[in-house]
Amino acid sequence: MSEKVDVSQFDTAQIVADDKRHFHHPFQLIDLMREEGEGALPFFKADGCYLWDTNGNKYFDAVGGMWCTNVGASREEIARVMYEETIKASYINPFVDMTHPSGVTLAKKLAELTPGDLNHTLFTVSGSTATDDAYRLAVAYHRCRGNFNKTQVLSRNKAFHGSTFLTQSFCGKANEKPEYFNFLSDMVHFVSAPNSYREGAGKTPEEFKTELLQEFEDKILEVGPDNIACHYAEPVYGGGGCFVPPVGYHKGIIDICHKYDILYISDEVVTAFGRLGHFFASEDRFGIVPDIITVAKGLTSGYIPMGACIFSDRIYDALASEEGRFTIVGSTYTAHPVAAAVALKNIEIIERENLLEHVREIGPYFQEQLNTLKDLDIVGDVRGSHFMQCVEFVKNKETKEIYPDEFDIGKRVSLHADALGLIVRPLINLNIMSPALTMTKEEVDFVVSALRKAIELTQDDLREMGEL
Numbered sequence: 001m002s003e004k005v006d007v008s009q010f011d012t013a014q015i016v017a018d019d020k021r022h023f024h025h026p027f028q029l030i031d032l033m034r035e036e037g038e039g040a041l042p043f044f045k046a047d048g049c050y051l052w053d054t055n056g057n058k059y060f061d062a063v064g065g066m067w068c069t070n071v072g073a074s075r076e077e078i079a080r081v082m083y084e085e086t087i088k089a090s091y092i093n094p095f096v097d098m099t100h101p102s103g104v105t106l107a108k109k110l111a112e113l114t115p116g117d118l119n120h121t122l123f124t125v126s127g128s129t130a131t132d133d134a135y136r137l138a139v140a141y142h143r144c145r146g147n148f149n150k151t152q153v154l155s156r157n158k159a160f161h162g163s164t165f166l167t168q169s170f171c172g173k174a175n176e177k178p179e180y181f182n183f184l185s186d187m188v189h190f191v192s193a194p195n196s197y198r199e200g201a202g203k204t205p206e207e208f209k210t211e212l213l214q215e216f217e218d219k220i221l222e223v224g225p226d227n228i229a230c231h232y233a234e235p236v237y238g239g240g241g242c243f244v245p246p247v248g249y250h251k252g253i254i255d256i257c258h259k260y261d262i263l264y265i266s267d268e269v270v271t272a273f274g275r276l277g278h279f280f281a282s283e284d285r286f287g288i289v290p291d292i293i294t295v296a297k298g299l300t301s302g303y304i305p306m307g308a309c310i311f312s313d314r315i316y317d318a319l320a321s322e323e324g325r326f327t328i329v330g331s332t333y334t335a336h337p338v339a340a341a342v343a344l345k346n347i348e349i350i351e352r353e354n355l356l357e358h359v360r361e362i363g364p365y366f367q368e369q370l371n372t373l374k375d376l377d378i379v380g381d382v383r384g385s386h387f388m389q390c391v392e393f394v395k396n397k398e399t400k401e402i403y404p405d406e407f408d409i410g411k412r413v414s415l416h417a418d419a420l421g422l423i424v425r426p427l428i429n430l431n432i433m434s435p436a437l438t439m440t441k442e443e444v445d446f447v448v449s450a451l452r453k454a455i456e457l458t459q460d461d462l463r464e465m466g467e468l
């Protein structure tokens, strides 16, 4: 893609060298950042769905930042809100007996948008800290009701719920959780991912659902219901690989949770604020009212850090007891007034521009077009929902064997895609996409044709290496 931008102020080689030396990235790959490693690609401009690197190249960002640029990047309207809020009040202490209108208005708006009696919001600074605080609320809820042993957690293989000390232990992605960082392994128990491509292969969705529900209930009985505080689940998996569960799965799981007095925490950090065509996927898409919903990312479309833990009247009422008085959560930047004002403007834009309807209209087209990639030799599966999609690469379509990690197949495809002006997220043998909600049909066509070309070029490399 070519579109002239002035990059004369950038010395890309120097930025890359300084970056390697001084900037420790999230999820840093040390090899890449070594002196001799290729380093990271610097970007300096973002607009809507597009990014520009410091060499002046333009890209379509099919990753949407990090699943977060829901209304698209760099809107003046949001920048104005930030400016106005900052010169009005750059910080207001929200602790205990002080508050501010933007926080109150946002909390009230979230109560309106969320399902059922989820009327209380505890703001956080990220998705991980929302997962973290949800756990504390769950344990406090049970303690307030006299259940002092209910402290353990049920999670799912390949799930991602955060990167803090606590939440890393809730993740089921083995590759992102080395054993020595799995600090709390004794208190977290895992069940299967609803992966229809692999574990569900050869079964009807109904059979697969029944099997998953049985496994879930068996796990509860094995651990002991009196020991379990809560279960975390993403409505559709994010980084684990965009698994969409069989119909009735979430409903079945929440019913089992409630049978054993286990709180159901829906991790909507990726799925909320439009990615699946609804403000919240829990009820509108899957027909469930969780006890707690955690959000971040699309809450502010990545303009400013903010997360939230939205919880039910039932939990609130239990906490309003002598035991609950000491449930200390929150920190200095909780409910930052500028972030709250940005979130409100972001929600207003989603409503005003009918972005939910847009995603419901374009999402199936995106999926249909991506499905055409299944004719390629190394494309094993294409799955996801609406603006959350992924392509899984395999060495053998029959056996579903994957290329060994050292082939870094997702990365190979993404490097070819970069050269074609498309950014997709490589995750071992997957490429993940979660574009801004404004993506048009024409942009879908560009994404799918560039991705096809990138996969074909990767196949050529593999043939040259004698691996295809």
Ligand code: PMP
Binding pocket: 126, 127, 128, 129, 131, 160, 161, 162, 163, 234, 238, 239, 267, 268, 269, 270, 296, 297, 307
């Ligand atoms: N939950 C899910 C489902 C996520 O995808 C992520 C981040 N990718 C998190 C929680 C953690 O959010 P954050 O990076 O804002 O801490």
